[in-house]
Amino acid sequence: MKVLIVGSGGREHAIATSVAKSSQVEKIYCAPGNAGIAGVAECVNIGAMEFDKLTDFAQEKGIDLTIIGMDDPLVGGVVDVFEERGLRVFGPRKNAAIIEGSKAFSKDLMKKYNIPTATYENFDTPEAALAYLETAKMPIVLKADGLALGKGVLICNTLEEAKEGVKTLMLDKQFGDAGNQIVIEEFMTGREVSVLCYCDGTHIKPMTSAQDHKRAKDNDEGLNTGGMGTFSPSPFYDSEVQKFCEEKVYQPTMDAMKAEGRDFVGILFVGLMLTPEGPKVLEYNARFGDPEAQVVLPRMKNDIVDVMNACIDGKLDEIDLQFEDNAAVCVVLASDGYPESYEKGKIITGFENFDNKDGYYVFHAGTKFEGDDIVTNGGRVLGVTAKGADLKEARKNAYAATEWISFENKYMRNDIGKAIDEA
Ligand code: AMP
Ligand code: GLY
Numbered sequence: 079m080k081v082l083i084v085g086s087g088g089r090e091h092a093i094a095t096s097v098a099k100s101s102q103v104e105k106i107y108c109a110p111g112n113a114g115i116a117g118v119a120e121c122v123n124i125g126a127m128e129f130d131k132l133t134d135f136a137q138e139k140g141i142d143l144t145i146i147g148m149d150d151p152l153v154g155g156v157v158d159v160f161e162e163r164g165l166r167v168f169g170p171r172k173n174a175a176i177i178e179g180s181k182a183f184s185k186d187l188m189k190k191y192n193i194p195t196a197t198y199e200n201f202d203t204p205e206a207a208l209a210y211l212e213t214a215k216m217p218i219v220l221k222a223d224g225l226a227l228g229k230g231v232l233i234c235n236t237l238e239e240a241k242e243g244v245k246t247l248m249l250d251k252q253f254g255d256a257g258n259q260i261v262i263e264e265f266m267t268g269r270e271v272s273v274l275c276y277c278d279g280t281h282i283k284p285m286t287s288a289q290d291h292k293r294a295k296d297n298d299e300g301l302n303t304g305g306m307g308t309f310s311p312s313p314f315y316d317s318e319v320q321k322f323c324e325e326k327v328y329q330p331t332m333d334a335m336k337a338e339g340r341d342f343v344g345i346l347f348v349g350l351m352l353t354p355e356g357p358k359v360l361e362y363n364a365r366f367g368d369p370e371a372q373v374v375l376p377r378m379k380n381d382i383v384d385v386m387n388a389c390i391d392g393k394l395d396e397i398d399l400q401f402e403d404n405a406a407v408c409v410v411l412a413s414d415g416y417p418e419s420y421e422k423g424k425i426i427t428g429f430e431n432f433d434n435k436d437g438y439y440v441f442h443a444g445t446k447f448e449g450d451d452i453v454t455n456g457g458r459v460l461g462v463t464a465k466g467a468d469l470k471e472a473r474k475n476a477y478a479a480t481e482w483i484s485f486e487n488k489y490m491r492n493d494i495g496k497a498i499d500e501a
Pocket of ligand 2: 290304305363366367368369370
């Protein structure tokens, strides 16, 4: 069969790598892809938001399955466009992707169906938000309702900061229309865990857990980023936490979406915080995490195409999802200065060190070809993943492999997975 993957980051490279392992797949295309994805797929120059061009291409090439990796096209309704054209596609429809596209929607859903989450209020005017803050407990969390590349969340320690935050989101519109409405919610404490789940509209199957590191600098300092590294599994996500989440979060979310007439098919990413009162949902995403996919997918034993097809056909209950009994760590190699300003176009060397090394991966995030060279082309450049028998070994292996790659202005965090030592 022929598969088309939509997206251009490390997540899509991890998806493409898994798809390439499937014996059913004879050809993979990726739109638009990047220099690393080009090693496993034919990259086509169509943007992820060019729905007509994507569907024309899928029809012309006789694509059997399209996998949407990114949030923007999902929230924008790309799945509906594929379905209208009779094309097979993996991902939630627009009316279900709203679970990521609107934080106000997801908070209201959780409240209505008693899914544990921080207490909150939604606001669509700055005046109402400011009035509410006068009597609210600090610290407090402000969230832009819409998509903001994971950056529309402000944690405010004082009333002054919170007022400034309302201005940033709602008046200065730092995240554009995403800030037309905001959620103000209780500040929670605890460890964070990401659990990505396959969903077929009725059934939900969680994958192995992972933890991301969102801040740019060591010790969780610096600005929020798309994610600087991950490890899987999380040692803090024990069987008790898992059982609680299965009973109180995953299936209830699936049932809630169905009850609302918004059957969710695709990947539901549940961001959890393990608070002193128990696990609570921080956020939902409607797709694989980036860089969570880079540690979760290499550990999955199933044929990913079988699992995705079962989701589309409503037969996920027939799949026995299995993960390797090991661990993986991904360290993101970024351009120094990310997520603010940074230089691009630096030649990257050392890829050959990964050839024929079992359990080591170099997933491309922001790279492109310049003649015969591969050069940096984004803030997050590469994700170096390594497996190990346990988390400590995986971390040691991943950091050793980061040394195999060189480029000018290479930057990484040195403490990815440090929390493992506290487990
Ligand atoms: P989100 O995009 O909603 O996951 O938020 C981004 C990050 O902000 C999360 O990964 C948390 O580290 C932090 N965060 C979000 N909501 C809260 C909250 N209610 N309390 C404490 N931290 C939060
Ligand atoms: N790594 C967090 C995300 O993909 O949203």
